[in-house]
Amino acid sequence: MTTPDERRPGRPESPARPGGRRGPRQKSAQRPSERARSGDPARLTAYTVLRSVAEGGYANLELPRLLRGHGMAGRDAAFATELTYGTLRWQGLYDAVIADASGRSVDKIDPPVLDTLRLGAHQVLGMRVPAHAAVAETVGLARQVNGAGAAGFVNAVLRRVSERSRQEWLDGVLPAGTGVDRLAMEHSHPEWIVRALRAALLAHGAATTETVDQELVSLLEADNDPADVMLVARPGLVEVADLVRLGAEPAPVSPVGAVLRSGDPGALAPVRDGRAAVQDEGSQVLALALAAVPVESSDDYPEEWLDLCAGPGGKAGLLAALSVGRAYLTANEVSPHRADLVRQGLRAAIGAGAGVEVRVGDGRDTGVDEPGRYDRVLVDAPCTGLGALRRRPEARWRRTTADLAALTELQRELLASAIEATRPGGVIAYATCSPHVNETTFVVQDVAGRRDDVEVLDAHAVLREVAPGLEVAGEGPHAQLWPHRNETDGMFLALLRKR
Numbered sequence: 211m212t213t214p215d216e217r218r219p220g221r222p223e224s225p226a227r228p229g230g231r232r233g234p235r236q237k238s239a240q241r242p243s244e245r246a247r248s249g250d251p252a253r254l255t256a257y258t259v260l261r262s263v264a265e266g267g268y269a270n271l272e273l274p275r276l277l278r279g280h281g282m283a284g285r286d287a288a289f290a291t292e293l294t295y296g297t298l299r300w301q302g303l304y305d306a307v308i309a310d311a312s313g314r315s316v317d318k319i320d321p322p323v324l325d326t327l328r329l330g331a332h333q334v335l336g337m338r339v340p341a342h343a344a345v346a347e348t349v350g351l352a353r354q355v356n357g358a359g360a361a362g363f364v365n366a367v368l369r370r371v372s373e374r375s376r377q378e379w380l381d382g383v384l385p386a387g388t389g390v391d392r393l394a395m396e397h398s399h400p401e402w403i404v405r406a407l408r409a410a411l412l413a414h415g416a417a418t419t420e421t422v423d424q425e426l427v428s429l430l431e432a433d434n435d436p437a438d439v440m441l442v443a444r445p446g447l448v449e450v451a452d453l454v455r456l457g458a459e460p461a462p463v464s465p466v467g468a469v470l471r472s473g474d475p476g477a478l479a480p481v482r483d484g485r486a487a488v489q490d491e492g493s494q495v496l497a498l499a500l501a502a503v504p505v506e507s508s509d510d511y512p513e514e515w516l517d518l519c520a521g522p523g524g525k526a527g528l529l530a531a532l533s534v535g536r537a538y539l540t541a542n543e544v545s546p547h548r549a550d551l552v553r554q555g556l557r558a559a560i561g562a563g564a565g566v567e568v569r570v571g572d573g574r575d576t577g578v579d580e581p582g583r584y585d586r587v588l589v590d591a592p593c594t595g596l597g598a599l600r601r602r603p604e605a606r607w608r609r610t611t612a613d614l615a616a617l618t619e620l621q622r623e624l625l626a627s628a629i630e631a632t633r634p635g636g637v638i639a640y641a642t643c644s645p646h647v648n649e650t651t652f653v654v655q656d657v658a659g660r661r662d663d664v665e666v667l668d669a670h671a672v673l674r675e676v677a678p679g680l681e682v683a684g685e686g687p688h689a690q691l692w693p694h695r696n697e698t699d700g701m702f703l704a705l706l707r708k709r
């Protein structure tokens with residue numbers, strides 16, 4: 211899933227990647243004398259986002275809102291972004307360090323104070339802010355937001371954290387052996403996710419039993435690497451070349467994509483008016499594939515397209531642009547708020563002549579309500595999002611195996627409904643932004659395998675046609691993209707034809 215939620219301010223000018231490439235030293239652009247007087251806005255902003263995430267908020271919504279509210283841009287915004295996202299990603303490792311340095315389990319530490327400590331740990335171990343500055347500034351923050359008593363505790367713990375290098379801490383806190391528990395802590399992922407990703411690499415043919423351990427490390431590293439902002443130039447509304455003139459670069463594989471390496475995408479006129487949007491390349495090529503796969507001809511023209519789970523509207527925006535002069539698009543979404551986002555996102559395409567209806571409804575009913583109506587149906591199913599962890603820093607800590615069971619049932623029902631809603635000869639694209647086998651191949655095998663009116667198409671071949679530079683691992687027929695191989699979100703695509 212690619213959402214407008216993915217918008218984030220420009221990457222840090224010199225991102226320091228924990229455990230990997232490091233840029234030059236980076237610290238808040240504000241002069242120390244100013245920080246002492248006013249408190250450090252970047253650290254306070256990061257802290258505020260962490261507290262909001264603890265209460266169920268989303269970092270990629272909260273952070274841009276706060277940065278805009280404080281009028282923060284340039285280096286301070288980049289510093290706040292790296293501090294917030296890095297702290298959230300590396301929370302699993304930092305909690306082990308904090309527990310060791312404080313001599314108490316992190317669940318015995320007041321959660322707001324723990325967030326302050328995590329921010330301090332990331333500056334010391336992940337950003338190469340000089341230790342004395344990281345400790346002093348974070349203690350100042352603790353005094354401001356956690357109180358004087360907590361500030362003393364934060365000071366003592368961070369001093370201990372800063373006595374050792376990142377490698378020394380890893381040597382000290384990582385479990386012995388080569389098991390999943392060690393990998394999980396070293397790369398700061400929950401163990402169940404590490405296990406699921408390992409199984410998915412094997413199941414989708416991206417690794418063999420000999421290569422899977424190395425492949426898994428590359429994937430976990432990619433999840434911790436800030437992703438570039440990717441834009442889509444919605445066809446017929448704006449050209450990639452227009453985005454390039456505004457500072458973007460053509461995307462590596464999507465013919466309608468552009469990479470924005472720095473700056474706020476929301477500041478670009480084509481993004482503001484909906485001719486372009488923030489959208490991962492993986493999502494772009496999936497929508498292009500659905501529009502490109504041949505359908506067996508029907509007498510009715512134009513075609514009818516359905517986006518069954520459209521909110522917040524990334525793929526619907528691209529499909530609407532592609533539909534002009536070819537098809538009517540129905541964009542269905544169960545959440546009224548997300549349906550509103552779809553409506554807003556489709557305004558430019560509608561202005562250019564797209565025939566679109568956005569409606570609120572449960573996609574599980576569509577097959578019964580509108581049997582055999584559509585030529586092309588997208589089921590971009592609600593999923594765990596395990597393929598998009600690099601863009602959603604807190605998601606890995608929020609998802610549980612209990613979510614999986616509920617989601618896989620919903621996914622089966624939505625796919626079955628989509629097949630019912632497709633006319634004979636029409637095609638269905640089943641997509642998730644997760645490589646988890648339970649959400650991908652198992653759903654398709656289960657639903658399509660029980661029917662004799664569905665043919666599985668070669669998704670690899672269609673993707674090669676729409677994005678010749680895209681190298682999809684495995685034999686097919688379904689396609690799984692990977693952050694570490696394709697530099698896209700981990701999107702899954704199955705294409706089915708209704709007989």
Ligand SMILES: C[S@@+](CC[C@H](N)C(=O)[O-])C[C@H]1O[C@@H](n2cnc3c(N)ncnc32)[C@H](O)[C@@H]1O
Pocket residue numbers: 211212213493518519520521522523524525526542543544545548571572573574590591592593
């Ligand atoms: C993965 S997101 C879709 C992303 C979207 N295609 C895009 O590119 O922006 C899944 C969407 O399905 C919606 N959804 C969940 N259950 C649904 C249902 N029963 N019927 C229709 N939509 C549903 C969610 O609210 C969510 O907006």
